[in-house]
Amino acid sequence: MAERSGAEILVQCLIDLGVDTVFGYPGGAVLPIYDTIYNHPKIKHVLVRHEQGATHMAEGYARSTGKPGVVLVTSGPGATNAITGITDALMDSIPLIVITGQVATHLIGTDAFQEADTVGLTRHCTKHNYLVKDPANLAATIHEAFHIATSGRPGPVVIDIPKDVQVATAPFEPPVCAIHPSYHPQVEPDAEAIAQAVAMIAEAERPILYTGGGVINSGPDASQSLRALAERIGAPVTSTLMGLGAFPASSPQWLGMLGMHGTYEANMAMNKADLIVCLGARFDDRVTGRLDAFAPNSRKIHVDIDRSSINKTVHADLGIVGDVGHAMAALLAGLEKLNRPLPDLTEWWARIEGWRARRSLDYVETGTEIMPQRAIAELFSATRGKDVIITTEVGQHQMWAAQHFHFDAPNKWLTSGGLGTMGYGFPAAIGAQLGNPDSLVICVAGDASVQMNIQEMGTATQYRLPVKLFIINNEYMGMVRQWQELTYESRYSNSYSDSLPDFVKLAQAYGWTGIRIENIQELQSGIARMIATPGPVLVDCRVAKLSNCFPMIPSGAAHTDMLLDPSQVSGTMDDEAKALV
C-alpha cells in the first residue's frame, strides 16, 4: 500500500468526512498541514486574525448549518487562544473539531518553543481529546473524533498532532468506523418512560413545554415534532435563550423566553404550572432563579440526551434519556393512541392571558433618543421576508435581541448562552455567512463586546463576506453597569467604555461601509441602507445610555418576584444575593 504523510492523511480524512471549510491560522507546528492544503481544490481555508475568532466562526458555521465546524491552529499560543471558543462550544453543545499542531514527539515535555500541554489544558473543556503519536493511528482517530463531536450531546473534540507525526508516513486506507467500545449515547428513549410521560401529560391541567437548545441540536425534524406536540397538547411553550426558533414566535402558544430576562407570562406560567415538560434544556441557573422557589407545585418530566443533566440541579419526577426529537415523536405516537380527551386548558390559558396583559416587554420612549429595544424592533421589521440569521455578543444587547427579535425557524439565532462569551457574535456571524452565503447575517453587538474580536473585520474583508455588524452603542458595558446600579448603589466601577474608536472610520479603514445612526429619525433609513448596501457594513447605532434590560429576576429571587420596570429597582442587595450574581 502506498504510504502517505500524516498531513496528507488528515486532509484526506477531512474530505472523506465531508469537510469543505476550515477556519485556521498557520504557525510553525502546523506548517506540513498548511503545505498540504496549499491551493487545495476541495478544502477552503478561512484565514482568521486570532485563533479565538476561528473557534467562534466554526461555532457559527456549525450552529447555522447543522454540520460540525473545523478549526486548525498551531501549538502553544495557537491552542491556548482557541480555548475560550472550545469551552463555549462545550457549554452550548456545538460540534467542533479542533486540530492543533504540537511540537515534535521527542520535544514534548522539554518546554520546547511554542509548546503547551494542549491535551492537558483542554481535557476539561472538550467532550474528548487526543494526542496522536503515530500517523498510522491518525485516520481512525479523526473518524472517531467526528463521530464523538456530532453524536449524542454534541461538543468540541481536540486532536493534537505533533509536527513529526504530520511529516512521517504510514499506509493509508479509509477506516471502517468501528463501534467504539465504551461510547454509546442513548438515542432512543425508554418506551416505559414515554408511556408514563403520556399518562402524566394526559392528567395535567396546567402543563407547559419548556424547550432548549437540544431541540435545535436534534435537527429540523425535532422542531417540527415540537410544533405538532404543542398543538396536540394545547400547552403554552417557552424556551431558553439557546432554544429560540425551535418553536415559532408567531404562534399564539408562544410565551417568549423564560428566565432572568424572560417574559412575565413565561416565568409565571412556569411557577404556576402543574406539569413542566422539559425538552432538551437543562434547568440552568439563569432559568431557575432561586432553586427552592422554582416551580414549587409542579411535576417535572425531563428529556435529555445527557443523563448527567437530569437531576443535576432540579429534581425530575420522570427522567427520559434520549434524543429529544425521537422522544417527542414517541410522545406524539403515545398521545395519538390515548382514548380519552386531554383536560380542558381554557382556565389555564385565561390565567396566562392575564399575565400576558402585563405586557412585560414594553418600554417607555422619550424624545429623539433611540431606545435600544426600538433599534432591535426596527431591525426585526426591516428584515421581514428575508432569510435572516442573527448572532449576538453578550450583554444587554443580547437580551434585548432575544426579547424583541422573534424567530420562526431553528438555526437562525446564534448566541453564547452557557459560557456567556463576549467576542462570540461577530466571528460567529462570519462563520454563519460562509455556511449560508445567500442569507442576510446580522451580528447585534454592544460597543464593548464587539471590541473583543474586532480584528476579524479583516477576515470579512478578505473573503468579501457581506456580514452586517449592528452595534448598539451606549458607551457602557451595559449589563455590568445595570448590575452595579441594582446591586452596588450605582458605583459604576470600570464599566464605562472610555476611548471608544470612531467605529465608522474604523469600518472605512477595513474597506467596509460605515453608517452612524444618532437619533430616532435616522433609525429606519439607516437600517434600510445597511441592508441595501452590498458587502460588509458596520452600523454604529447610538442609543439611550442608561437603559436597563427588563423584565428581570434579580439574583437570588423567585420567578414571582420579577422586576418589570425601573421604578421597582432598589439599588441594594444583601450578601446572599450578591454572592449568587
Next chain:
Amino acid sequence: MHIREQQSERHVLSVTVTNEAGILARIAGLFTARGYNIESLTVADIGTDHRISRITIVTNGPLKVIDQIIAQLDRLVPVHRVIDLTETGPFVERELALVKVAGTGEDRIEALRLADVFRAKVVDTTIESFIFEITGPTDKIDSFVDLMRQIGLVEVGRTGVVGLVRGAQAA
C-alpha cells in the same frame, strides 16, 4: 454570610475504563473541576490484553451528588461502566497497608502480639523495627495504625480501597 456544609455519605465506586493515556487525569480532574471529594483512588490494569483498567474510588457527598458523580463519570468517552458498590448490594472491600513500627523490649513484643490479633504479617525486620503487612476494610486498618501509633509508629503506606460485589456474577 458564611459557607454551609452539607450532609454526606461514603460510597465506593468501581469504574472500568479503556486503558489509555490520560484516563486517570481525566477522572481525577473531573472530581476537582466539579468539586467532588476523593477519599481514595486505586487503579490497575485488569484485562489479559492490557486494554481495561479498574478504578476504585471512595468518595463522599449527599446522595444527589453521588448520583451526579456517577452520571458525570459515565459520560466520559473512555468509561465503560460505573458501579456504585455501596448501592448495588453486599460487596467486599479491602485495602492493604504497610506499617513501620520501631521499638525495643516490651513494645516490640506488644507490637507482634497486636499484629497477630489483626493477622498482620511481618515483611521486614531489624533489631529495633518491623514492617507489618495488613489487609482488610478501611476501619480495621485505621484501628491497627492507631494502636501502633501508641507503640512507636514510624510511617505508614496504604493502597486505598478495592472492592467487588459478592456472589458468582460480575456486577
